[in-house]
């Protein structure tokens with residue numbers, strides 16, 4: 001069994017009606033489980049079971065004791081007295097609001113949309129080494145919108161300066177668009193680890209993000 005201490009792994013959050021809302025860290029998920037405002041949804045062979053925190057702890061204990069083979073897509077948290085598997089999905093027991101239909105315009109989503117690639121040189125960088133660039137500079141009345149903001153590395157940002165790409169003779173690797181679905185979710189879904197999330201996302205989502 002693979003033991004990966006991973007309070008940072010991602011957990012899909014469902015509302016009371018099993019509709020996908022957003023993604024949170026394992027740490028945050030455990031807080032909600034301990035507060036008993038959420039339960040674990042565990043998917044196996046297309047069926048799912050729900051567990052409260054105590055029940056999930058028992059399931060984890062059973063897995064540890066029986067040494068069930070894992071497919072390498074689970075993470076575990078070790079505490080002083082027990083080990084517990086990081087759930088992949090939790091359901092908020094009392095939250096009835098529906099998922100937002102609009103993707104939030106923020107740094108995190110822009111980085112995810114651009115896959116942490118500088119949109120001028122095409123190279124991938126850690127978030128800390130990327131900045132957000134106004135394609136048409138603010139000084140030229142460029143707006144702060146999905147279609148005018150892209151990730152740029154320090155070097156490209158410097159050589160572009162306060163100019164338009166045409167003026168700086170630089171080309172974007174692709175035209176920025178407003179994403180129809182959460183770009184963070186789309187990135188995660190490429191990994192086997194988050195395979196079980198699929199059934200909680202609607203058909204329309206899939207036809208777009210699995211291309």
Ligand SMILES: [Zn+2]
Pocket residue numbers: 118119120121122123152153154155156157
């Ligand atoms: Zn660059």
